[in-house]
Amino acid sequence: MRKRYATAAVIGVAAALLTISGAAAFDESKYPDWGGQWKRPRGVGTQWDQTRPSGLGQQAPLTLEYQAILETSIKDQATGGQGTDGHVTCLTNGMPRIMTATFPIEFVVLPAVTYVHFEAFMPRRIYTDGRPFPTAEEPSYLGYSIGKWLDTDNDGRFDTLEVETRNFKGPRTYENSGLLLHRDNQSILKERVFLDKANPDLLHDEITVIDHALTRPWTVDKTYRRDRNVLWVEDNCSENNNHVVVGKENYFLSADGFLMPTKMDQPPPDLRYFKPVQK
Amino acid sequence: MLDRGSIAAVALVAAMIASICGAHAFDESKYPDWSGQWTRPRGLATQWDQAKPAGLGQQAPLIPEYQKRLEDSIADQAAGGQGLDTRYKCMTNGMPRVMAAIFPLEFVILPNMTYVNFEAFMPRRIYTDGRDFPTDEEPSFMGYSIGKWLDTDNDGRYDTLEVETRDFKGPRTVEFSGIPLHDDNETVVKERIFLDPANPEVMHNVITIIDHAFTRPWTVDKRYRRIHKIIWFEDNCNENNHHIVIGDQNYFVSGDGYLMPTRKNQAPPDLRYFKNADGK
Numbered sequence: 267m268r269k270r271y272a273t274a275a276v277i278g279v280a281a282a283l284l285t286i287s288g289a290a291a292f293d294e295s296k297y298p299d300w301g302g303q304w305k306r307p308r309g310v311g312t313q314w315d316q317t318r319p320s321g322l323g324q325q326a327p328l329t330l331e332y333q334a335i336l337e338t339s340i341k342d343q344a345t346g347g348q349g350t351d352g353h354v355t356c357l358t359n360g361m362p363r364i365m366t367a368t369f370p371i372e373f374v375v376l377p378a379v380t381y382v383h384f385e386a387f388m389p390r391r392i393y394t395d396g397r398p399f400p401t402a403e404e405p406s407y408l409g410y411s412i413g414k415w416l417d418t419d420n421d422g423r424f425d426t427l428e429v430e431t432r433n434f435k436g437p438r439t440y441e442n443s444g445l446l447l448h449r450d451n452q453s454i455l456k457e458r459v460f461l462d463k464a465n466p467d468l469l470h471d472e473i474t475v476i477d478h479a480l481t482r483p484w485t486v487d488k489t490y491r492r493d494r495n496v497l498w499v500e501d502n503c504s505e506n507n508n509h510v511v512v513g514k515e516n517y518f519l520s521a522d523g524f525l526m527p528t529k530m531d532q533p534p535p536d537l538r539y540f541k542p543v544q545k
Numbered sequence: 546m547l548d549r550g551s552i553a554a555v556a557l558v559a560a561m562i563a564s565i566c567g568a569h570a571f572d573e574s575k576y577p578d579w580s581g582q583w584t585r586p587r588g589l590a591t592q593w594d595q596a597k598p599a600g601l602g603q604q605a606p607l608i609p610e611y612q613k614r615l616e617d618s619i620a621d622q623a624a625g626g627q628g629l630d631t632r633y634k635c636m637t638n639g640m641p642r643v644m645a646a647i648f649p650l651e652f653v654i655l656p657n658m659t660y661v662n663f664e665a666f667m668p669r670r671i672y673t674d675g676r677d678f679p680t681d682e683e684p685s686f687m688g689y690s691i692g693k694w695l696d697t698d699n700d701g702r703y704d705t706l707e708v709e710t711r712d713f714k715g716p717r718t719v720e721f722s723g724i725p726l727h728d729d730n731e732t733v734v735k736e737r738i739f740l741d742p743a744n745p746e747v748m749h750n751v752i753t754i755i756d757h758a759f760t761r762p763w764t765v766d767k768r769y770r771r772i773h774k775i776i777w778f779e780d781n782c783n784e785n786n787h788h789i790v791i792g793d794q795n796y797f798v799s800g801d802g803y804l805m806p807t808r809k810n811q812a813p814p815d816l817r818y819f820k821n822a823d824g825k
Contacts, residue, residue, distance in 0.1 A: 513802030
C-alpha cells in the first residue's frame with residue numbers, strides 16, 4: 267500500500283535540494299498577511315459554488331453520464347441513502363471539496379511551501395520552491411500542489427498565489443449532494459488565492475476545475491472571511507460517527523446502540539459468518 | 546455540539562495578542578534546523594518506551610487499578626478484541642501517543658508557534674508566544690501545548706523546545722496494548738525536544754507524563770531519525786477500515802463484504818430495528 271521508500275528513491279535528488287523549514291532568511295514582508303482563521307461567509311452552506319444552491323442548483327457543466335450520476339445520487343439521498351457522497355464514512359473530502367472550508371482553515375506561508383491546515387485532515391502542502399510535478403508520487407485525495415507567487419500590482423510584495431494541483435485518486439466529490447469528479451482522476455485544479463482589494467479580511471480562492479466529467483472548465487469564486495479570534499477545535503470525524511457501512515449498504519447506529527436501517531424496508535446485513543443464535 | 550462562538554469570544558483578548566502568521570521579520574538563524582521528515586528509529590515498533598517491549602514489558606508505573614485495566618486489555622486483545630485501544634475505530638491517538646511517530650512527523654517552526662504536522666491528524670500547535678493556558682478551552686485529545694525555546698549552550702541559537710500540554714479529553718492510551726491514562730484526563734505532559742548533540746539527524750523528545758493513573762511521573766526518551774528525501778502520504782484511516790463497532794461489540798467486515806465476528810462464538814448484532822430481522 268505504501269511505496270514510501272521506492273518513491274523516495276526516485277525523487278531523492280530533487281528532494282535533497284529542498285529545505286522546507288531550513289535556516290534561510292525569511293522576509294515575511296514580501297508575502298501577504300493571511301494570518302488568522304478563514305471561514306465560509308456567514309449564511310453560506312457547504313455547496314460548491316457559494317452563489318448557488320447545492321445539487322442540481324449548482325448547474326455544474328456535467329457530461330450526460332455524470333449528470334445522471336448526480337441525479338441518481340440526489341434521489342438516493344432523498345430515500346435515506348448517501349448517494350455518491352463518501353464523507354459519511356469519514357473519508358477525507360480531498361481536493362477540491364476540502365477548500366470549501368466546512369470547518370475553519372489556516373494558511374501558513376513560508377518561502378518554499380504554503381501549508382493549508384484543516385481541523386480534520388492532514389495539511390495541504392503547496393510547494394512554491396520551483397519544483398516540477400513529480401513523476402512517481404503516490405496519487406492522493408489532496409493531490410500534489412505546486413504554487414507560484416505573483417506581485418500583480420508591482421508594489422514589491424506578493425499578493426496572489428497561483429496553484430495547480432494534479433495526481434489524484436478518488437472517488438472525490440465537490441459537495442454533499444454527490445457532485446462527482448471523473449473516475450479517471452485526471453482532474454487538474456487551478457487556483458488563484460488573494461485578498462479582496464477592498465476588504466483584507468476577505469480571501470478569494472478562484473478555483474477552476476478541469477475534469478473529464480465536465481463539458482468545459484468550471485470556475486467558482488470561493489470566499490472566506492477572516493476571524494482573528496483564533497480558536498481551533500479537533501474534528502474527529504470518527505468520534506461520533508453513527509454511520510456503518512457493511513458491503514454496499516449504509517446503516518445507522520441508534521442512540522441505544524443497535525443497528526438500524528437508513529431506508530424504508532432496507533434488509534438487515536447478511537449474518538452468514540455467525541453461528542446460529544441459540545433460542 | 547461545540548460552542549465555538551462563545552468560546553471564541555472569551556478567548557478574544559489572548560487571541561488578539563497572538564499573531565500566528567503576521568508580517569514580522571523571522572530570523573530563522575535563531576532556531577534549530579528541524580527540517581525534513583522525522584520517523585521512528587529503524588527496527589522499532591510503536592511501543593511507548595522505545596527501549597522496552599510493548600504491553601507489560603513497558604513496566605509502566607501504573608497504580609493497581611490501572612495495571613488491572615492494562616492486563617484486561619491485553620487479555621481481551623489476545624481473545625480477538627481491541628482492549629482499551631481505540632485507534633482501530635480511527636480515533637485520533639491524541640497526546641502523548643501521537644508523538645510515537647507511527648507515521649512520519651514534520652516540525653514547522655515560526656517565532657510564535659511550532660507546528661507538528663502528521664499524516665493522519667490535524668496539526669499539533671505548540672504556542673511559543675508567551676501566552677498562558679486558556680481557562681475555558683474545549684478539552685481535546687491533543688490538549689493545549691505551550692512551549693518555550695531554550696539556548697542551553699549559550700551559543701546564541703535556540704536548541705531545545707520545552708513544552709507543557711494540558712486540557713485533555715479521553716480516553717487516551719500511550720500505545721496499542723492499551724496502557725491507559727486516567728479517566729479524569731488531568732494529564733500533564735512535559736517534553737524537551739532537541740537534536741542529539743552528536744548526531745543532528747537524530748531528534749530526542751524526552752516526554753514526562755504526570756497522570757493520576759501512575760504512581761510517579763513516567764519519563765521516556767522518544768527518538769526520531771531525520772529523512773531528507775521527503776514523501777508525504779495521506780493516512781486516511783477510514784479508507785480501508787474494516788472494523789465496525791455496534792453497541793459495545795466490535796465486528797469486522799469481511800473481504801467479500803459481510804459482517805463477521807472477531808471472537809470465537811461472538812453473537813451477531815441485535816437486529817430488532819429491522820422488519821426482517823432474521824438476517825437471511
